[in-house]
Amino acid sequence: MKWSNFTYLVKQGFGSIWKNKLMSFASFCIILVSMLLTGISSLAMMNLNIIISNIEELNDVVVFMDKGVAEEQINTLHEKLKQTPNVREVKYRSSDEALEEFKQRYDKDYSVIFDKLFENPMPESFIIKLDDISLISNTVDNISTFNDVETVNAPYEFARFLVNMRATLMIIFGFVLFALIVVSLIIISNAVRTSVFIRRKEINIMKYVGATNTFIRTPFFVEGMIIGLIAGVICWLLTKLSYNSVMDLFNSNTALFTAFGIHDNIQFNEISLVVLLLYCGFGAALSAFGTMISMGKHLKV
Amino acid sequence: MIEMKNIKVRYSGGIAALNDVNLRIDDGEFVFIVGNSGAGKSTLMKLMLREIIPNEGRVFVNGYNLSKLKGKKIAHFRRTIGVVFQDFRLIPDLTVYDNIAFVLRVTNRSKKYIRQRVPYLLSLVNLADRAKAYPHQLSGGEQQRVALARALANDPPLLIADEPTGNIDPELSYEIVDMLKTINDQGTTVVMVTHQHDLVKYFGGRIINLKRGQISFDELIGGSDEVE
Structure with a gap:
């Protein structure tokens, strides 16, 4: 294809957006809404995922040692725990610290009782944070077999609840996302098919005068791509605005903020470029390839 | 040049649109194709334009074997033909x-x-x-x-006109056919499908008459414009 012809076809693509204003606008809206729904729900899910994993992190596994172990044994276990798989962080808590914590948890009046004790009943312990809370029972079983370990306290029930919740949410989200994508594709391809159908006469004439399929497709492809790109940019703007205003709402309300544990939620600025590229890419691809696929039937003359 | 050999075209339902048609149109000819509706005129046109391929037989147009054309080649083949339709298709x-x-x-x-x-x-x-x-x-x-x-x-060597005068005033029809004649005089082969017998009688030339999917008449007749 000659360059002058290529530029002509690209111009035709731009021109036909204007010529078919109504259909172009309809495709634009459909792509916009579909992508917006998909994009915003993805962002919501990503944040929810972070919130849950933050809550998961609050759950510590506590490893209690046998009574009266020597410093050397403590150090050995410390090292061993650090090297255990799925253990992210190990914090040593001496028996004195443990007693102090225990005392503070109770009223001052009762704390006197502890002062009367002449021996500290608290064992030496380690507080452990895990990488993956769903593997909690494996890790705990493993640690229980270590030397000098008396018991391991783990929030099994709560961990299981969180893990299940996350899995369930992911499945629901997966379904929602899948449904959204399928519905979008159907609607988009229908919209495109309508706009192609309106111009089937034109396509037919082109076939009779010896236009190759590439020649006929190029303007439609360009047109679809431009509509998709514009929809992508607008989508990005709307997402940015709505996302930031929801985040402002959370940030301005301390109760919500703490309740949802949002302290390291996704900042839009950090992912802004990726979101823009994804939207534009998907928009252009959806609309351009949708057009090409819908044209197939009309090209067989 | 157009050459058709033992053409059979059946549409779904088994109705034969063309049955054992043999036809040869040489370069530089002017041919009228006439016949009642349903006689197979449109099917013949569609064969020449490679819109359809026959169930049996072979079609050669401008040196292309139309049964074997595919994809891009079809587009290139069509560039060697000029087509005029009854409904203009602008x-x-x-x-x-x-x-x-x-x-x-x-x-x-x-x-x-x-x-x-x-x-x-x-x-x-x-x-x-x-x-x-x-x-x-x-x-x-x-x-x-x-x-x-x-x-x-x-500048195609072959011009196919499918009822070119079907949608215009009768007196203007003569003007169109006159133009086709002029084009033909310059060497272009012209095939014109029509059901306007007055036009055919007036201009004369080679007439091919289709009847129930077969060629019933294929001869040269003198036009009245030459007599006058």
């Missing part, structure tokens, strides 16, 4: 000029060539002053002349 939102230039762009012609060729074609059909008009601003006869100019854009 693109409504392009001007007269662009409707013709469009065909040249399809075939990768340079801008310079297009700028020279389109006005020439328009003058050929006496429409030089309507270049900027849109199809709906033209009469039926004028629209068909634009279609004719478009068909000639690539």
